[in-house]
Amino acid sequence: MxxxxxxxxxxxxxxxxxxxxxxxxxxxxxxxxxPAGADAGxxxxxxxxxxxxxxxxxxxxxxxxxxxxxxxxLVVTLAVICSVLAGYAFGTMTFRGSGVLFYLxxxxxxxxxxxxxxxxxxxxxxxxxxxxxxxxxxxxxAQSIAFGTYWMRTYFRxxxxxxxxxxxxxxxxxxxxxxxxxxxxxxxxxxxxxxLVFMWTWNEFLIPLVMSPSGNMRTAPLxxxxxxxxxxxxxxxxxxxxxxVALPVLVxxxxxxxxxxxxxxxxxVKD
Amino acid sequence: xxRSSASRTGGSARRGGTTHHASRGHGPLTPYLFILPAFAxxxxxxxxxxxxxxxxxxxxxxxxxxAVFVGFDNYLDLARDDVLRSSFGHAFVLIFFYAVLPLxxxxxxxxxxxxxxxxxxxxxxxxxxxxQVIAMVVVAVAWTRLYATDGSINxxxxxxxxxxxxxxxxxxxxxxxxxxxLIGSWVETGLVTILLLxxxxxxxxxxxxxxxxxxxxxxxxxxxxxxPSVRGEIAVALTLTIVAALKxxxxxxxxxxxxxxxxxxxxxxQVYYQAFQLGQVGTAAAIGVTLTALIFGINAGLTHLADxxxx
Numbered sequence: 001m002x003x004x005x006x007x008x009x010x011x012x013x014x015x016x017x018x019x020x021x022x023x024x025x026x027x028x029x030x031x032x033x034x035p036a037g038a039d040a041g042x043x044x045x046x047x048x049x050x051x052x053x054x055x056x057x058x059x060x061x062x063x064x065x066x067x068x069x070x071x072x073x074l075v076v077t078l079a080v081i082c083s084v085l086a087g088y089a090f091g092t093m094t095f096r097g098s099g100v101l102f103y104l105x106x107x108x109x110x111x112x113x114x115x116x117x118x119x120x121x122x123x124x125x126x127x128x129x130x131x132x133x134x135x136x137x138x139x140x141x142a143q144s145i146a147f148g149t150y151w152m153r154t155y156f157r158x159x160x161x162x163x164x165x166x167x168x169x170x171x172x173x174x175x176x177x178x179x180x181x182x183x184x185x186x187x188x189x190x191x192x193x194x195x196l197v198f199m200w201t202w203n204e205f206l207i208p209l210v211m212s213p214s215g216n217m218r219t220a221p222l223x224x225x226x227x228x229x230x231x232x233x234x235x236x237x238x239x240x241x242x243x244x245v246a247l248p249v250l251v252x253x254x255x256x257x258x259x260x261x262x263x264x265x266x267x268x269v270k271d
Numbered sequence: 272x273x274r275s276s277a278s279r280t281g282g283s284a285r286r287g288g289t290t291h292h293a294s295r296g297h298g299p300l301t302p303y304l305f306i307l308p309a310f311a312x313x314x315x316x317x318x319x320x321x322x323x324x325x326x327x328x329x330x331x332x333x334x335x336x337x338a339v340f341v342g343f344d345n346y347l348d349l350a351r352d353d354v355l356r357s358s359f360g361h362a363f364v365l366i367f368f369y370a371v372l373p374l375x376x377x378x379x380x381x382x383x384x385x386x387x388x389x390x391x392x393x394x395x396x397x398x399x400x401x402x403q404v405i406a407m408v409v410v411a412v413a414w415t416r417l418y419a420t421d422g423s424i425n426x427x428x429x430x431x432x433x434x435x436x437x438x439x440x441x442x443x444x445x446x447x448x449x450x451x452x453l454i455g456s457w458v459e460t461g462l463v464t465i466l467l468l469x470x471x472x473x474x475x476x477x478x479x480x481x482x483x484x485x486x487x488x489x490x491x492x493x494x495x496x497x498x499p500s501v502r503g504e505i506a507v508a509l510t511l512t513i514v515a516a517l518k519x520x521x522x523x524x525x526x527x528x529x530x531x532x533x534x535x536x537x538x539x540x541q542v543y544y545q546a547f548q549l550g551q552v553g554t555a556a557a558i559g560v561t562l563t564a565l566i567f568g569i570n571a572g573l574t575h576l577a578d579x580x581x582x
Contacts, residue, residue: 010389017380018398021461024413025401027423031416082309089305093297101306108317110566112518114542115559118552119323120316122334142316145309174297174305203406205521206539210547221408225525228412235416242412246405253404257397260404265466 031239040236051240058231059241064223067133068202068248071219074137075201079144080193084186086145087152088178091159102153108146113139117210124211135211136219140204144197151267155189156182192263195256199249220245321563327556334550345557355558358536361448362517365537368452369459369516370509376456377463377508382493385471396468399461407458411525414454415441441526447535451526455516463508470504471497506577510570517562538562 033047040048056062089095090102116139124135159182167177183190208219218226224245231237253260328345332338349355384392402410417424418440425437440450478496487495520539523529529536529544536544538558546555 010387013383014391014395018395021399021401024417027416028413082312085305086309089302093302095302108313110570111317111321112562114539115324115563116317116320118546118555118559119320119327138312139316142313145313149309174301199404205408221406224408238412242409246409249404261400265469
């Protein structure tokens, strides 16, 4: 039996680790709502929500957030469509070379961006694609496809095939049965893939840094790095800008956290 | 958390067989057509540049004058050059903070939490997993604040009477690297704990009941049952966190830029710095290829260990 003392110890541990996990988050929120300077005035009940407007304006976040939204939308759309199609083929069809091809995709899960950005930059510059949305998005689509194909294959392999079999007997082709029957059932797995790819793309730093040297396609995290260069001593504005950059993923996380945890934990453990 | 991660590592067998039957209601070309869009993008923007990296790494090229073939010289430079060699040394220090420390803490934490079903676990999971979803640049801004001379780390030291230890942590030659490492520990501990908790939750409860009937205490229970049953999860956790440690770029870029001096420079940062600041493209490519080889090697090694443990 678990004693009362042990039970209290459990709660103490939960509380201590929760505080440790939340402390940096609370710190950044506290600085974001603090006075931005000596002339900041009394604020609203001692808080200074106007910092967010100032940081947004001074940090040119209209442009960077728009870029982030465009890049994320493009990467999520392309990566998820390609991954579902490829995962469906690997998960439900038998064909020559499927093993080798699948391992080739798996390889990409482990390749770090550091190993591809250098030639990508010089080759895409040659093709005059540098500083375009394609240069920022397509390498991330490729990375996401590696994980996405693996994730969707796992799903399709374990999903109940009997419904699809019935559809096939009724004369539905592969494309038809994927679109009409499989996709609606696969929705949870696809939602997980969507939120993971969205998070990775929104938070990505190295690829947009290298692929947009002019700053044309600078995304929100880069905007924050750039902002730090100018306002590193103004902790209130830095805090506000940091909160703005983190907020979109945090909101999605609060609503769909099950998908984040399941995707990142199962995605790693599942074969 | 980046896209590169562990895969095909242990802990898979208990998911049981699949209900998969190949449906042959498709033409011979259909599967290839389904794979084509994915493969076209993946091949052009990942496989091809990876091969190009390997090619670049055999040349000395300053982006202006023509490239000169130098064989494996760039790789030898990684061992000869003090800064480059130390960058790999720093990466191994970071592995301790990103992988080993969170694993130790996570094992103890998960084992304790697994012994009793406490209320509030859902909230706890949400909170400790939170660092995984916050952009690294934002994490860096938060911790730069904590490590500042007037930040809460120094305030805490003052509070417990260790005020003479307070300093600008990220500007200190000796302490900057461990300070950056601890940020990694903060990011990874929650992920590792949740992975291990999931594994422990799948361990059959009757094993524990049998052990308790035999009079085994919490510590013996941990070493006899809990630890062996989560070998697969340990391998996965180590792979994920070691890869994260080797890919530390945003954090260094935002907190120290490799400084003070070169005391926190890491291979990831050197790839960027060599290629785009110094114009040493071959060296940068060689570092990228070496990092990839390291990640593949570590992944293969841990998969092997986990497989041997489960069979």
